Amino acid sequence: MIDLFYLKHRRKEFFRNPSFGAYIFVGVFFGAMVLMMSVGLNNGWDVIKRFIVSQLEIDSIQVPSLILWLLAISDLLFKIFIPKPFPKLFYYHTLNVRPRDLKVGYLIEVTLNLWFVLLLVLEVTVASLCVTDLGLGMESIVGLLLIWLMNTMISVFNLSLANTKVTAAIVLVLMCLQLLIASFPESLPVTSELTFLLIALGTLGVFSALSYRQLSVIFEQVLKSEKGSTGEFTTNLDLFKDPLMQLEVATIMRNKRTRGTLLMNLLIIPYFLFLNNVTSESQSYQVMFSILVSGLFIFQMGTYIFAWEGSFFDLLMTRFTPRQFIEHKFRFFTYTSIIFSIIFSICLFFTHRTAALMPLTFCLFNIGWNIPFVINNGFSNKEKIDLNRSVFMNYQGFNGMVIVTMFGAMIPPIIIHAILFSNFGAISASLGLAGLGLFGLTLRSVFISKLSKKLECKKHYLSACYKS
């Protein structure tokens, strides 16, 4: 349904804006640029592919998948960051409009936004070239493009994130599905291309509905606001019952430094899977990246533990016991380690099946030993971290202990695995390391008690450090 009232209102607002001429110029210029890029891509596709193959030293058959992966990630990043001013924009543009019209208007605005449409043209061009190279049937190509469009809906939905566990789980599953489809488009539709097309249509429908619902929620929130929203991520904190877990999600989503760290973590997975393909058959490579990926959050976030919470450390210490806080950190790092390990294992299942269980082995080791190790070293991080400063070129909180922690967490399991591998073979090495991790898990309550006592003793010192 096209809401004419909204469109009329929007048009009036647009032409009353003194900068509307500049907007049109930028739109035309940008549109022409995108169209030229699309034509250029079409004409020079073979040259581009040959260049990628020669630069990255990979098989030409892997190029389409690689590009689809990068495209999916860059698209997602772009859609996460670009629509930030939307709530403010819409509030301004839709004063005195009925709520029902606003909801429809909001959806029209987001989905038909100039930037989205133009970027979609470019993306669809690249995606079409990739899927044509993969030799898929028409249904598969249409299905894949629909899945691509679903990405937009996921991004729209992500503007406010899910407000229930079920919808959050759906987002997570579909995002993984999209990345898997981008990685292995030739595997999925083989059984029945028509089924795949129907699945794509269904998921697109589900996501359009979810996005519409979420946008309605945001919009009502914006309407209630007297001064308008700032366009920050409006993470709904009802996602978890545990207030500390809610806080952890909000910390990650609402602050530049933590969000940047998370995105960098996510980019590491495709980097390992594709860009280092030449060495990926080697055992030491698999070991190193398995431990790194399964412990991404532990190493990246854990090395700054306590300092992340530096700006509200006093509040936490007067509301929670040190034991509650330490138990929560154990829980949080365990969940993230399991999630990253499963994602990496699934990817390995399609690429290097023999190494698919390796991340899970190292996940056990990380949960058993590296979580307490990293938390323990976090006591040495005495500089409060300004969470809302960008992660790039930002070394706040980085010190010698961070390096010690990174190496201290990675080198022992690699050495243990190497010793077991050279004496007993790959399976025994994995089993040995997993067993060691399980042993660490049995000591979990001991670690928690010791770290809680340490926090009880050190909290005064840390609080003073974060104040200064």
Next chain:
Amino acid sequence: MTILSVKNVQKSFKKKQALNIERLDIVKGELIGIVGNNGAGKTTLFRAILDLLKLDAGVIWIGDDVVAGSAHWKKQLHAFLDESFLIEFLNPNEYFEFIGKTLGLNKKQVKSQLNQYPELHNDDIVESSKLIRELSTGSKVRVGLLATLLGDPEIILLDEPYAHLDPSSQSKLSKLIKQLNENGTTVILSSHNLHNVAQICSRIVLIEGGEVVKDEKVSENVIAEVNQYFATE
């Protein structure tokens, strides 16, 4: 009945005495104003009460619990000292919900409790989708103060609550503190503003160099003496 007791508490920073209080007992239902110049030790005392400071000597009791190392008092005593008691990347409502959850309150309970304090709970806080870091300093203080009121604590600790508030909000806060105290809540507040303290507090404690210089019931004479003290210092 003594609800908070400070005994032989000593604390020094680099050999400079920050706290040296032999005895300070606070009875349930009192409204105490702690006054003193900058660096007198007011905030240090509050941080010691909240177990955010390791004492060189002495002990602080809240009810039957020694503060250091125990947790039971965390539900009895709520405090707002400064911005480190706020979570700046949450909006006010999310922050209240977070604090409510730590106290076992659900959303409805949080809302109904906040609605009891319309003096502080204005539209700019209630309806704001702004994050706390984007609020004005005065609004941040009001958010912090409101959060301390959740869960009906027995003791409330406020460090310089009047600072950054406009005159109208200061007057509303005074009324609110008085009302809370009449309902049985023990309130301990520190302030540079002797006028505000004299207006609402029943007892005044003057701290200087970490020591209690004067601890008396509020009367005109006492206020005059404290005024005289600051004038000659």
